[in-house]
Amino acid sequence: xxxxxxxxxxxxxxxxxxxxxxxxxxxxxxxxxxxxxxxxxxxxxxxxxxxxxxxxxxxxxxxxxxxxxxxxxxxxxxxxxxxxxxxxxxxxxxxxxxxxxxxxxxxxxxxxxxxxxxxxxxxxxxxxxxxxxxxxxxxxxxxxxxxxxxxxxxxxxxxxxxxxxxxxxxxxxxxxxxxxxxxxxxxxxxxxxxxxxxxxxxxxxxxxxxxxxxxxxxxxxxxxxxxxxxxxxxxxxxxxxxxxxxxxxxxxxxxxxxxxxxxxxxxxxxxxxxxxxxxxxxxxxxxxxxxxxxxxxxxxxxxxxxxxxxxxxxxxxxxxxxxxxxxxxxxxxxxxxxxxxxxxxxxxxxxxxxxxxxxxxxxxxxxxxxxxxxxxxxxxxxxxxxxx
Amino acid sequence: xxxxxxxxxxxxxxxxxxxxxxxxxxxxxxxxxxxxxxxxxxxxxxxxxxxxxxxxxxxxxxxxxxxxxxxxxxxxxxxxxxxxxxxxxxxxxxxxxxxxxxxxxxxxxxxxxxxxxxxxxxxxxxxxxxxxxxxxxxxxxxxxxxxxxxxxxxxxxxxxxxxxxxxxxxxxxxxxxxxxxxxxxxxxxxxxxxxxxxxxxxxxxxxxxxxxxxxxxxxxxxxxxxxxxxxxxxxxxxxxxxxxxxxxxxxxxxxxxx
Numbered sequence: 001x002x003x004x005x006x007x008x009x010x011x012x013x014x015x016x017x018x019x020x021x022x023x024x025x026x027x028x029x030x031x032x033x034x035x036x037x038x039x040x041x042x043x044x045x046x047x048x049x050x051x052x053x054x055x056x057x058x059x060x061x062x063x064x065x066x067x068x069x070x071x072x073x074x075x076x077x078x079x080x081x082x083x084x085x086x087x088x089x090x091x092x093x094x095x096x097x098x099x100x101x102x103x104x105x106x107x108x109x110x111x112x113x114x115x116x117x118x119x120x121x122x123x124x125x126x127x128x129x130x131x132x133x134x135x136x137x138x139x140x141x142x143x144x145x146x147x148x149x150x151x152x153x154x155x156x157x158x159x160x161x162x163x164x165x166x167x168x169x170x171x172x173x174x175x176x177x178x179x180x181x182x183x184x185x186x187x188x189x190x191x192x193x194x195x196x197x198x199x200x201x202x203x204x205x206x207x208x209x210x211x212x213x214x215x216x217x218x219x220x221x222x223x224x225x226x227x228x229x230x231x232x233x234x235x236x237x238x239x240x241x242x243x244x245x246x247x248x249x250x251x252x253x254x255x256x257x258x259x260x261x262x263x264x265x266x267x268x269x270x271x272x273x274x275x276x277x278x279x280x281x282x283x284x285x286x287x288x289x290x291x292x293x294x295x296x297x298x299x300x301x302x303x304x305x306x307x308x309x310x311x312x313x314x315x316x317x318x319x320x321x322x323x324x325x326x327x328x329x330x331x332x333x334x335x336x337x338x339x340x341x342x343x344x345x346x347x348x349x350x351x352x353x354x355x356x357x358x359x360x361x362x363x364x365x366x367x368x369x370x371x372x373x374x375x376x377x378x379x380x381x382x383x384x385x386x387x388x
Numbered sequence: 389x390x391x392x393x394x395x396x397x398x399x400x401x402x403x404x405x406x407x408x409x410x411x412x413x414x415x416x417x418x419x420x421x422x423x424x425x426x427x428x429x430x431x432x433x434x435x436x437x438x439x440x441x442x443x444x445x446x447x448x449x450x451x452x453x454x455x456x457x458x459x460x461x462x463x464x465x466x467x468x469x470x471x472x473x474x475x476x477x478x479x480x481x482x483x484x485x486x487x488x489x490x491x492x493x494x495x496x497x498x499x500x501x502x503x504x505x506x507x508x509x510x511x512x513x514x515x516x517x518x519x520x521x522x523x524x525x526x527x528x529x530x531x532x533x534x535x536x537x538x539x540x541x542x543x544x545x546x547x548x549x550x551x552x553x554x555x556x557x558x559x560x561x562x563x564x565x566x567x568x569x570x571x572x573x574x575x576x577x578x579x580x581x582x583x584x585x586x587x588x589x590x591x592x593x594x595x596x597x598x599x600x601x602x603x604x605x606x607x608x609x610x611x612x613x614x615x616x617x618x619x620x621x622x623x624x625x626x627x628x629x630x631x632x633x634x635x636x637x638x639x640x641x642x643x644x645x646x
Contacts, residue, residue, distance in 0.1 A: 016457075016577045024571055030628075054574035067574055268626040272635040274642055352630040 009305060010076075017058075017069070018076040024053060025084040033085035036211035037357045042166050043211055046088050051121025055081075059096040059103070060119035064111060067119075071246065072308035075253035079301075082257025083264070086361035087211035089257055091124075093250035094162045094212075097369070098125030100243040101171050101188050105231040114169060114190060126167040127247075128158040128217055129240050135160075136374050138173075139182040139237055143219060145174035145189060152176075152189065152229070154222045157201065160368075164215025165200045168193055172219070173236045186236030190228045197222035208360035241319070246311060248322040248369050252304045252329035255365035259297040259333045262340035262358040266290060269353075270343055280343075289343055293336045300325070300332035320382035323375040326365070330372055333362035389440035389534055391431045392494055393464065394487060394501040394514065396421040397448045397455040401506045410609050411477045411602065412507055414448075420455040423502025427562040429569040430532050431500050432463045438534055441465045443494060447475065447486050453585060460580035461572035467583070468494065472590040477602020480508065484516030485600060489593040491521060498539060499559045503528055514561040524554035530565035 010018070028049055036043050050056045058074045060066025069077075074096060082089030099118050102110060117123035134140040143156025154174050164170065169190055176187040191198060202216035231239055267290055270281035280286050307325035311318045337359035341348035348355045366372045397418040399405070405413040420428070431442045444459050444467035446452075456467045470490050475482070491499065499518075504511030518525035529541040530549060539558050542549040544565065572580070590596045624635045640646040 013578060013581065016461075017574055020461075020572060020574060020577055027571075034628075052573065053571060054576075058574065067578060265631075269631060269635075272624060272627060272631070272638075274638050277642070347631075347634060352634075354628065 009309075010072075014073050014076055017073055018080055020053075021055060021077045021080040022083075024049065024055075025080050025088075029081060029088050030084035033088075033354065034351070034357065036085060036087050037361075038210075038351070040205075040210040042213050043085075043088060043091075044166075046085075047091055047121065047124070047166075050081075050088075050091055055092060056095055056121035057119040058092070059099065060115050061103075061111070064115035065119040066115070070308070071249060071312050072305060075249050075304060075308055078250050078253040079257040079260070079304075082254040083261035084257075085211075086254055086258050086358070086364075087209050089254045090162065090209055090212045093247070093254055094126065095121075095124060096250055097243065097247040098127040098163070098167065098169070098171050100246055101127075101230045101239050102190065104242055104246075105188075105235065105239055110190070110227070110230065118169070123169055124163050124167040125169040125171060126161050126163040126215075126217075127243070128161045128164065128170050129173045130160045131157060132159045136371060138240060139185065141173055141175060141186055143172065143174040144178075145172075145176050145187060145224070147176070147226075148223075150226050151223045152226065154189065154191065154197075154219045154224055156219050158217040158219070160204070161215050161217050162212055162368075164217045165203060165213045170198075170217065171230070173240055174219075176233050176236070180234060183237045184234040186240070187233050188230040188236040188239050189224050190230065191219075191222060191224055195222045195224065206364075208357070208362070208364050244369055245319045245322045248326040248375075249304060249308050249311065251365055251369045252300070252307070252325040255326075255329035255333035255362065256297060256301045256304055258358050258362050258365070259293070259300065259329075259336040262333075262337040262355050262362075263290070263293045263297055265354055265358075266293065266340040266343040269347075273344075273347075286343060289339050293339050296332040296336055300329040303328050317382050317386070320379050323370070323378035323382075326369065327372055327375040327379070330362075330365040330375075333365050334359075337362040389434060389438055389498060390496045391434060391440060391442045391498045391500060392445050392491060392496045393424065393428045393431050393442055393459075394499065394517075395424045395428065395444045395446050395456070395459050395467075396502070396505050396507075397446060397452040398505055398507040404507055406609075406612055409477070414452065418448075418452050418455050420459055421502055421505045421507075423504060423506075423563055425459075425502075425569040426564045426566045427500040427502055427560075428459055428462060428464065430529075430562055430566040431498075432570070433567075434498075434532065434534065440497075443468065443496070445487060445490055445494070446470070447478070447483055447490075449476070450587070456585055457580050458572060460583045460585075461576040462570055463572075463576060465583065467585045468588060469585055470588045470590075470593060472601075474590060474601040474603070477605055478600065479605040479607050480510045480512050481516065481606045482600040482604065484513045484520060485598065486590070486593070486595060487513065488517045488520040489595050490588060491517065493588075493593060497556045498534075499523070499557065500532075501559065501561045503561045503563045511561075514559055518559035521557075521559075524558040526552055526554055526558060526560045529560050529562040532560055532562065532566070 057066040058069040062068040145152040197220040201218040204214040304325040307321035310321045340355040442464040447470045450471045501514035528544040531542040
């Protein structure tokens with residue numbers, strides 16, 4: 001972690017938090033990263049560390065035990081963690097993602113019930129929108145929530161749910177009105193994973209972020225009180241979209257972190273590895289790779305920080321900013337990690353070195369929370385609506 | 389228990405530079421002196437277990453507040469920073485007099501100091517302060533525990549450790565054997581911004597008419613020497629274990645040593 005982003009735009013608190021998380025990432029997270037990847041095991045020790053250090057409390061209001069940090073600060077923490085281990089950075093990103101529907105539309109009573117445990121990091125929360133046949137087409141969700149007195153009965157299967165098997169709460173999007181317009185069919189619910197009828201039906205074997213469990217969740221007539229519905233009946237789809245507008249920067253931050261981690265590893269290696277009697281960093285073709293990696297990473301970072309500021313100030317085109325930063329940062333992470341493997345040459349292809357892991361981890365940032373193709377749709381729609 | 393921790397901001401170890409005037413360049417990035425961080429951790433654990441609070445006392449140039457803020461973020465409740473242009477280049481004797489005078493303005497039961505500092509390395513300031521204040525002095529502590537009216541320490545000896553007791557107030561100097569310092573939590577970092585760093589000049593601690601500081605230093609640093617380089621030494625750093633091993637193998641292969 002040799003390179004530092006420009007300091008001017010960050011507040012003293014933001015700099016202090018970023019530096020503290022960087023120190024933890026260097027001392028405590030980086031030494032675990034290879035093993036987490038190799039064993040594909042959720043790093044419970046690092047979840048506890050993030051909880052103890054207050055990092056998981058960043059996105060939550062102070063009155064419920066959180067730190068009340070703004071979006072940029074949350075992203076700085078995700079970036080710093082991800083530069084050492086993308087799985088660990090994702091712990092904070094998913095905690096924010098899962099909780100956002102509550103934070104955006106939850107009642108004071110719901111916040112008081114659920115947020116203290118989330119802010120303390122003793123509870124994890126997952127975000128369950130995606131299904132086998134409802135990926136990019138999120139409105140095609142089939143999981144049903146049928147009203148039964150003062151409860152709903154939820155039935156269906158969710159797929160690709162990050163932290164689905166380790167969370168104690170899941171924000172579930174289910175159809176409450178199958179006949180309504182696409183945008184009014186869904187409602188959102190907080191489901192406690194101890195509820196009868198809830199089960200983890202499958203864990204995926206993944207290319208990257210291997211320590212982060214990606215679960216298939218089965219809901220078999222899971223009874224949920226009406227008090228657990230977030231917002232009104234039919235608000236679910238809109239709430240999911242507003243959530244993603246605010247959560248995608250977290251994935252962009254993960255991507256920037258992965259890119260920075262790969263760049264730092266490649267630059268250090270280029271200074272040490274000797275061929276033809278000198279360090280390979282003295283060859284201009286290698287210098288060119290490193291310079292392009294740095295330029296891509298820094299450009300993505302600055303766009304991310306701008307996007308965070310725009311979203312935080314309530315910009316009307318928040319969705320566009322969110323999609324822009326995820327698009328650029330995800331592509332930067334993929335390109336930079338691929339080049340990092342190139343700088344390492346044959347050694348980079350071995351799991352003795354961190355860059356092949358980073359390259360595998362980077363790929364997910366082009367896929368989840370909307371593929372890069374969906375980001376382009378979001379951006380283009382915002383452009384066309386503006387000019388209409 | 390009211391504990392004062394003597395905390396010195398020092399240049400990041402390895403980054404020390406000597407100026408033309410024979411004084412350390414204190415404009416480089418500063419950190420908490422290593423041994424001070426260990427005794428601060430011990431102090432925080434003592435007040436967590438037995439109640440009380442930890443106050444930091446530093447003597448440093450006015451701008452050197454980053455290490456002080458970090459120590460506040462770890463859990464100290466306030467800091468006193470004695471700073472005065474006249475103190476630049478102060479020797480250990482000046483430093484001890486200044487810190488002793490500042491301690492006279494504070495209420496405390498126990499003073500903790502690092503066994504020495506990474507920049508000065510004299511290791512005498514704690515004992516000199518104890519002498520000036522007529523307090524018992526316990527050095528090289530690896531464990532500190534209070535009892536009614538006193539403090540007991542395990543002091544490292546040549547063959548193991550001794551157990552010593554003293555009445556309070558006392559000065560205890562400690563080392564890294566006290567245990568790993570904590571990372572400041574994010575809550576601690578944000579809370580530290582509103583904690584008090586009381587700035588004191590020499591006049592404010594009643595020492596403005598004393599012969600102190602660089603102009604009156606009792607010792608003078610003439611020169612520093614790093615160990616002589618042996619041949620073309622190359623240090624492998626900033627790589628993980630496997631990458632470091634590969635770099636070393638490259639190095640040996642290149643010289644046909646393997």
